[in-house]
Structures are given as C-alpha cells and as structure tokens.
Amino acid sequence: MSDQDGPLFLVVTIKPRLDRLAEAEAQLQSMRRNTLTEPGCVFMHLVQPQDDPDNWIMLEMFTSRAAWDEHMLQPYNTEGNKILEDLLREPSDLRLCHEK
Numbered sequence: 001m002s003d004q005d006g007p008l009f010l011v012v013t014i015k016p017r018l019d020r021l022a023e024a025e026a027q028l029q030s031m032r033r034n035t036l037t038e039p040g041c042v043f044m045h046l047v048q049p050q051d052d053p054d055n056w057i058m059l060e061m062f063t064s065r066a067a068w069d070e071h072m073l074q075p076y077n078t079e080g081n082k083i084l085e086d087l088l089r090e091p092s093d094l095r096l097c098h099e100k
Helices: 018-035 065-072 075-084
Strands: 008-014 041-047 056-062 093-097
Touching (some): 008 065, 018 041, 018 056, 018 075, 056 065, 065 075
Antiparallel strands (some): 008 056, 008 093, 041 056
C-alpha cells in the first residue's frame, strides 16, 4: 500500500495568541463543524494538552489523502486559515501520518 492509499491521520499543533484565545477557538470550531460534514472526514477533535495549556492540538482523520486534499480546497478552510493567521503566535505545525 502506498502513502496515497488508506486513511490519513493528522496531528496539528496550534499556538493561539494568548490575548485572542476566544477568537481563535471560535474560528477553529467553526472550521471543525464544516469539516465534519465532509464525506471524507472520519473525525476531527480540538484538544488541549494537559502538560502544555498554551498550545492546542487538532487530531484529524480522513478516509484518504485525496479526501484531505479536497478538504484543503474548501472555502471555509482557505478563508478560515487566512483569518487564523492573525490569531496565532506562529504557523501551525502539521504532521501527516499513515497507519502502520
């Protein structure tokens, strides 16, 4: 099986600006609600590490890389990511993972 086959998992580390936490969370939750309606989205959870409360993690699973690529083209995602630029301390760290 190639990296293009099978489910795609994502671990996204998000570093919201501490003075704009509510705005950042609202934007992320809006994007999450829209994403959960996509047929290729299996799950998407915004979580806060107990040992690192200033950062958040978005845990995601898509049915395939193609489904995630389609997700990345959605207007609520492209526009939402532009809005997030001013709400984050630095760009998010995105890790793409495949099941072993």
